[in-house]
Amino acid sequence: MTTEIKVPVLPESVADATVATWHVQVGDSVTRDQVLVEIETDKVVLEVPATSDGVITAINEAEGATVLGDQVIGVLSEGEATAAPAKTEAAAPAASSGGETLEILVPVLPESVADATVATWHAAEGDAVTRDQVLVEIETDKVVLEVPATADGVMGKIIHAEGDTVLGQQKIGELVAGASAVAAAPAQASESDEASGDGIASPSVRRLMTEKGLSEADVKGTGKGGRITKEDVEAATKPAAAAPTSAPTAAAPAAEQGERSQKRVPMTRLRKTIANRLLEAKNSTAMLTTFNEVNMKPIMDLRKQYKDVFEKTHDTRLGFMSFYVKAVTEALKRFPAVNASIDGDDIVYHNYFDISIAVSTPRGLVTPVLRDSDQLSMAGIEQGIRDLAIKGRDGKLTMDDMQGGNFTITNGGVFGSLLSTPIINLPQTAILGMHKIQDRPMAVDGKVEILPMMYLALSYDHRLIDGKESVGFLVTIKELLEDPTRLLLDI
The missing domain is CATH 3.30.559.10 (Chloramphenicol acetyltransferase-like domain)
Structure with a gap:
């Protein structure tokens, strides 16, 4: 049986929303209550969880698309995962390594807050964590909420990267309780080999690569299992420093341009709220x-x-x-x-x-x-x-x-x-x-x-x-x- 993946009912004052982040792809197997997609409004980020176990068979609206409340944006086929055997095999070692897979959820948001933003992940996929260790910080337009680990274990899949808009109680990651980092490493490595790069760089590193305009092919990973670290990204953005000294005339313009560089970063949710409220006060x-x-x-x-x-x-x-x-x-x-x-x-x-x-x-x-x-x-x-x-x-x-x-x-x-x-x-x-x-x-x-x-x-x-x-x-x-x-x- 197929189930439609719909945009949640939007708040009364919100006309439309944007598809912020898909955490799954067509063919991925999913479990009940796993966060499939994040829908961003001008106030909050809403998470759309899976209503049952199954396989994603269609994604109708890509990231960045404008959608309405209750609009169908994808299709989930209920039942066992048959469309993606490779991923199922990759997940098997992690499951056998011991421990139950726990969901990392966004805390319940205050009544006046519609959505939030994933501010900072303090743990990467495969990292060993302890109970009550802060895994991620969720930023609203007023406060920052910390999400602690509910048990000792190993960080599993990070579904929502830093900067993603999320909703209250939305699933943003997984924690393998009782597992060890060493036991979970083969599963992480095999998944990174098969996936198109999602496992060889943490969400924060992928975000840094996007800011630098780099793809995974441009960066050589020096971490465990070929994982890309922030240092690798920084090294890839400084080719002039590694160039031979035999071409001083070519290096000079690059150094001169570097002195006039600029950095573009998105406004935080709090800063956007401050800007809007100050402007509203001046105008009203x-x-x-x-x-x-x-x-x-x-x-x-x-x-x-x-x-x-x-x-x-x-x-x-x-x-x-x-x-x-x-x-x-x-x-x-x-x-x-x-x-x-x-x-x-x-x-x-x-x-x-x-x-x-x-x-x-x-x-x-x-x-x-x-x-x-x-x-x-x-x-x-x-x-x-x-x-x-x-x-x-x-x-x-x-x-x-x-x-x-x-x-x-x-x-x-x-x-x-x-x-x-x-x-x-x-x-x-x-x-x-x-x-x-x-x-x-x-x-x-x-x-x-x-x-x-x-x-x-x-x-x-x-x-x-x-x-x-x-x-x-x-x-x-x-x-x-x-x-x-x-x-x-x-x-």
Whole structure:
């Protein structure tokens, strides 16, 4: 009996999709729940698994083709694999080497995330792995998910290479539990000899070869069983270095061109999301920025006086961000419109205070949320921001950490920015930019004093927040920071 391979039902806001990656070819034998193909939308990557054991008999839509929901893109014939005896024989040694074949699946994606991208494989086919070892990182537009090994064994087939778009619970690889790398090597080698090169290079190496414009025939493999390594690819891209020195005139132009080389890499999913959201904020809001400056000497003196005893008491450093968050929270209480958002023709006023903190990570700028800031002490705020920063640095932020937030604080001063106009973090209506603290001459009681001053910038949506409210909000923050005692006295 034949079964149609169909595109999954697409989300309501998605009109069409693209065939991203076929993990099988016509004639390949497959097992139930094995991922056959990945379908990429503008939001998520969907995996299409096999509904039964069988053989792929037709592929109707090639990679890169645009498809619709429920469209037939291939055919699976149920039953024993008879179309590809060579592959079956190649797989036999691996099975006999001991161990059960386990599927490596994409984790369940958050509700608002349609698909994800295979970011990095930390294991190649044939590598020995241990239980709980991270095999692959899956990147969504907000967080990076790690997929650990569920048992000791050997990496089997990698179905989805780095850069492929995948869906939640989609099969992206196989793990042979209990097998050894030595026992699995013959199966890997025989499969690489018969297949058209899929086994002689790992997915990351194949991707590098594609970027370099090389085919497998152009690269000589020096790894085990003739496998191609990244070093082999790099060596193949430097023919000029291995050329005889008897032709200096021919080598000179190549060296000169090498100084003007360029590298093209695809944008990460997070970077694309950031770009789209920033552009949307610029185009869909009446954004305006107002400025002020604050004398940071009182806070700096207070911090210098109590930072040691504060750290000893609460086991966390006393920074400036806790003062900023406290001042913003108090100002939001006094100006409810700044703590609101626009939803269609309605204004939604929030009676809670969740502050998004802009954090720079290796993957890009993210804004995890510090929740219920009005109920946190100074130590609680410092600890909460520290935890978010560490999770952002290590790629451990979850969807719960990222969702929500009524107001954003971004501190470009840590990078030396003196003044900027931050962009609103939708669907919020305002964002506060902090900047570098710099000594400047200021007039105080008719005298010139050198004071540590910092510029404040408040970008707001003028559709909801009027000039009076925006200026009053910013002046309130200024007054609270210049006299931090008011934060304690609630005045």
